[in-house]
Amino acid sequence: MTARREVGSGDVAGAPARPSTHDAASPWWTLVAVECGNFAVYMDGFIVTLALPAMAREFGLGIRSVISAQRGPDAQPEGR
Numbered sequence: 001m002t003a004r005r006e007v008g009s010g011d012v013a014g015a016p017a018r019p020s021t022h023d024a025a026s027p028w029w030t031l032v033a034v035e036c037g038n039f040a041v042y043m044d045g046f047i048v049t050l051a052l053p054a055m056a057r058e059f060g061l062g063i064r065s066v067i068s069a070q071r072g073p074d075a076q077p078e079g080r
Contacts, residue, residue: 048070056066 052063052066052070055061056063059066
């Protein structure tokens with residue numbers, strides 16, 4: 001009777017099995033990529049928020065004008 005070889009085993013009988021390309025760590029790399037994207041979005045928002053007062057001073061506008069320009073032309077005014 002011959003020994004049964006498993007899928008992914010080495011090329012030579014008795015050789016160690018090759019590591020799988022789809023190991024258990026793959027979902028973690030997906031999470032790492034998503035969190036890096038989240039970090040970039042949060043940092044962008046934080047930096048823009050910090051820059052708003054300086055932008056208002058530079059352009060001689062009120063802070064409300066700069067905020068409304070940041071939100072875009074279709075945004076609703078605050079308080080409505």
